[in-house]
Amino acid sequence: MDSAAATASALETDTRREAIRVEDLHKSFGNLEVLKGVDLTAQQGDVVAIIGGSGSGKSTMLRCINFLETPSSGKIVIGGEEVAMRGDGSPANQRQIERIRTKLAMVFQQFNLWTHRTLLENVIEVPVHVLKVPKAKAIARALELLNRVGLGGKEDTYPAYLSGGQQQRAAIARALAVDPSAMLFDEPTSALDPELVGEVLTVIRDLAAEGRTMLLVTHEMKFAREVANHVVYLYQGRIEEQGPPAEVFGNPQSERLKQFLSSVA
Amino acid sequence: MTGLFELLGLGASAELLSLSGWGGNLLRGLANSLQIAFGAFGLGLVIGLFGAYGKLYGGKVTRDLLAIYTTVIRAVPELVLILILYYVGSDIINKISEAMGGGRVEINGVAAGIWVLGVVQGAYATEVLRGAIQAVPVGQIEAAKSYGMPAFMIMRRVTIPAMMSFAVPGLANLWLIATKDTALLAVVGFNELTLETRQAASSTRAYFTFFLAAGFLYLMVTLCSGAVFARIEKWARRGQPSLKGGTS
Ligand SMILES: Nc1ncnc2c1ncn2[C@@H]1O[C@H](COP(=O)(O)OP(=O)(O)O)[C@@H](O)[C@H]1O
Ligand SMILES: [Mg+2]
Numbered sequence: 292m293d294s295a296a297a298t299a300s301a302l303e304t305d306t307r308r309e310a311i312r313v314e315d316l317h318k319s320f321g322n323l324e325v326l327k328g329v330d331l332t333a334q335q336g337d338v339v340a341i342i343g344g345s346g347s348g349k350s351t352m353l354r355c356i357n358f359l360e361t362p363s364s365g366k367i368v369i370g371g372e373e374v375a376m377r378g379d380g381s382p383a384n385q386r387q388i389e390r391i392r393t394k395l396a397m398v399f400q401q402f403n404l405w406t407h408r409t410l411l412e413n414v415i416e417v418p419v420h421v422l423k424v425p426k427a428k429a430i431a432r433a434l435e436l437l438n439r440v441g442l443g444g445k446e447d448t449y450p451a452y453l454s455g456g457q458q459q460r461a462a463i464a465r466a467l468a469v470d471p472s473a474m475l476f477d478e479p480t481s482a483l484d485p486e487l488v489g490e491v492l493t494v495i496r497d498l499a500a501e502g503r504t505m506l507l508v509t510h511e512m513k514f515a516r517e518v519a520n521h522v523v524y525l526y527q528g529r530i531e532e533q534g535p536p537a538e539v540f541g542n543p544q545s546e547r548l549k550q551f552l553s554s555v556a
Numbered sequence: 557m558t559g560l561f562e563l564l565g566l567g568a569s570a571e572l573l574s575l576s577g578w579g580g581n582l583l584r585g586l587a588n589s590l591q592i593a594f595g596a597f598g599l600g601l602v603i604g605l606f607g608a609y610g611k612l613y614g615g616k617v618t619r620d621l622l623a624i625y626t627t628v629i630r631a632v633p634e635l636v637l638i639l640i641l642y643y644v645g646s647d648i649i650n651k652i653s654e655a656m657g658g659g660r661v662e663i664n665g666v667a668a669g670i671w672v673l674g675v676v677q678g679a680y681a682t683e684v685l686r687g688a689i690q691a692v693p694v695g696q697i698e699a700a701k702s703y704g705m706p707a708f709m710i711m712r713r714v715t716i717p718a719m720m721s722f723a724v725p726g727l728a729n730l731w732l733i734a735t736k737d738t739a740l741l742a743v744v745g746f747n748e749l750t751l752e753t754r755q756a757a758s759s760t761r762a763y764f765t766f767f768l769a770a771g772f773l774y775l776m777v778t779l780c781s782g783a784v785f786a787r788i789e790k791w792a793r794r795g796q797p798s799l800k801g802g803t804s
Binding site for chain 1: 693695696698699700701702703704705706709713714717718720721794795796797
């Protein structure tokens, strides 16, 4: 996507349906305030890259969106549906949060495949047991997805016998199997040996190209610039700067972002 | 050959141990022992699962009560516990029965044995399972949560299968302890293997024969259990490359 198209898509936000909206999100761990009021909107089809230094709150933000962390305050709206929260930020309706989670597929830094299940079992687990898809149908779809991420023939292998890159691609197949309305990637390539990064990025690039909505926390700046249509720079729990990748990377405004970009380049 | 046989008294032993003789009693005792061990182990597992979850996720009161339970049970000698639980248990049942206008109740030996040993086993199983649950990498459970699994499904589909490989060695120990603890039930007059053996031995004066036979039966139980648990452990460890490397 070139920068003109990126700008255009960022501007036409209102005409498309909104996928994820975060308003004034705060999160503290005890006395440590990690998120200090974050606002973020992703329309359907947006690829939002979230960058920032270690400890700036990127993972925490992503995890608050599907309530793996309980926000301290703020508002989270997924596909137009606001998540009901109690005063302390915990979900007021566990059923609602479980339903919403099935639409937000998360891909973890450490893959987190279920180690006692084969790749096929990993991929069909949620469709069959949570979404109640008939097993035969789930298996057919899972085999297709494994094939797609380049793991055809590995369906009966257990995760521990695969490389990190293969495990992460299987984790992406597991995410796709729930037919998510948005995908949340938390540094999907950070735990990988350098030579394995490319194969995972290729898969993610394809997903971006087919119009998947995703929030992508990453340290791969070149990749972020290439696939994202919106980039958010987080600094100490606040959004310091955001915009189309060409702007954020090509013409950073804040001193901190300039410094950050030169430090990771 | 026959001479040697006679000399060692094996002929006499074989006759004593034949099924129509005292051997049948020993086997019946063994069957009772196994029945109790099995029931107690199962009851212990159920108590242990609730206990482990209660200790990990329960409220303050639940955790305190469980701490008292596991501490007391593990501190007091099993023989004493058996006497306490057996007599207290039957006393309570009789009190209830009398209060409801019934007479004294005949306590079923097997049920009593299962209850007494099950309560003891439960305390140890609580700790074995708590440790195993804690050993499950948190990412396994987070992945399940993040895909919308409800809590009970996470326990059934992720936590329990993932903790099995950590729990099986401890549980195998508990099972063997259960089989041998049944011998302690002899003190409350229950016809398990040890009591049957003692009766057979003192009636026939063939102490050596009968206690050797009983020892052999206990050993057989242990060996068979070992084989079964080895298979269970292999199944529980599926997906984990073996430490030795190579095939398996
Ligand atoms: N569960 C937790 N308990 C306490 N502090 C936490 C926890 N998770 C994260 N933090 C702290 O919050 C800050 C932000 O963490 P994180 O969101 O993981 O940063 P990033 O992903 O940007 O590196 C860090 O200082 C981290 O130590
Ligand atoms: Mg992080």
